[in-house]
Amino acid sequence: MPINLQMPALSPTMEEGTLAKWLVKEGDSISSGDLLAEIETDKATMEFEAIDEGVIAKIVVAEGTENVKVGDVIAIIAEEGEDASEAKAAPAPKAEKSAEAAPKKEEPAPTPAPKASPAPAAKAAAGANDDRLKISPLARRLAEQKGVDLTAVSGSGPGGRIVKADIDAAEGGTAPVKTETPAPAASPAPSSAPKKGAETGSDFDIPHTVEKLSGMRKTIARRLTEAKQTIPHYRVSIDINIDKLLALRGELNASLESRGVKLSVNDLLIKAQAVALMQQPDCNVSFTEDNLIRYERADIAVAVSIKGGLITPIVTSADSKSLSAIATEMKDLAERAKAGKLKMHEYQGGTASLSNMGMFGVTTFDAVINPPQAMILAISAGIKKPVVVEDNVQIATIMNATGSFDHRAIDGATGAAFMKAFKEIVESPMGMLA
Known part of the structure; x- marks a missing residue:
């Protein structure tokens, strides 16, 4: 029967790791003690040794894959005398098979999602089109909290950017009022990329890069x-x-x-x-x-x-x-x-x-x-x-x-x-x- 080779826990604190490099390929024969892969843990890059004997029938997780959970199947080993090609199509674990064999219950029709509640008054006061305004993240938050109408505020920051001082002045009734109406502009397409100059609590965005934390x-x-x-x-x-x-x-x-x-x-x-x-x-x-x-x-x-x-x-x-x-x-x-x-x-x-x-x-x-x-x-x-x-x-x-x-x-x-x-x-x- 095929053997599922699982992601090992190579340190007491390891919950997931990166499969940095495979040291074997499909079709290779392995014995106990052979080096199979290099795995990056939360502490170091470590070599992973084989415990079982057989043939690497299928590599499930490609090298370079990050965030592989401990216990996930990373390869399938065919035992001695077993057809490696059959092992590649190894059946799912018993728990999954029983789940598949069970008759599917008829799922109820999806309930229509409730209509979104109207935004709070303070947010409405900030203006429906304020995402097109030049405004610092801190100023935007303050405007929402204080109910300041951003369309009536003139920015004193660089390039007409609205900053905290403008919101404070607007709340006290001393802010300069815009006289021109901004030309309509198409809303920018949504993007999953990180925004440059994420909120930092300061009036001005600071150029920066975002680096993902390593394990x-x-x-x-x-x-x-x-x-x-x-x-x-x-x-x-x-x-x-x-x-x-x-x-x-x-x-x-x-x-x-x-x-x-x-x-x-x-x-x-x-x-x-x-x-x-x-x-x-x-x-x-x-x-x-x-x-x-x-x-x-x-x-x-x-x-x-x-x-x-x-x-x-x-x-x-x-x-x-x-x-x-x-x-x-x-x-x-x-x-x-x-x-x-x-x-x-x-x-x-x-x-x-x-x-x-x-x-x-x-x-x-x-x-x-x-x-x-x-x-x-x-x-x-x-x-x-x-x-x-x-x-x-x-x-x-x-x-x-x-x-x-x-x-x-x-x-x-x-x-x-x-x-x-x-x-x-x-x-x-x-x-x-x-």
């Missing part, structure tokens, strides 16, 4: 709105001298050059955050309705900016990995994140997050917690500043770090203790190598 952007918006509305954030900032960290990085990179490994400052900070979480385990937690989940390892989700959004690939067990392993893994994760090739387990989960905007010269910022995690570390740029060291003024490279914590799970003193531990690790970085 990723919708997910980012939903999750961050949920985080800000449901998680009581508090923030702790601290300044850190990173001169020793930079010196250590230089020495390590010189010794790792022959192995083709290059450490970034971010790689060292990932390690420092993971070690600090092990030292302050009360921050390596997640809050749920009835429980506090305590993690026994530090999986650091690292914010990576990609086209159209943001994704957080995870360095697992960062507390126990070497710096060279973290650097190699992070480079691979970042490259595949930007190419949309991450697998679901590589960006789902994590026990804490790190967001570094130092490369943009940002001196301080705070980040939004990524639920269900209970903390995120915001890293700013290292800036040369005068500092007092043992009563002497010296120039040092100072980096600001700000931790955002979920107050339901992590008390203020606990968050402060974590930031203190993080500072000590970064300022004495040789400990990370032990």
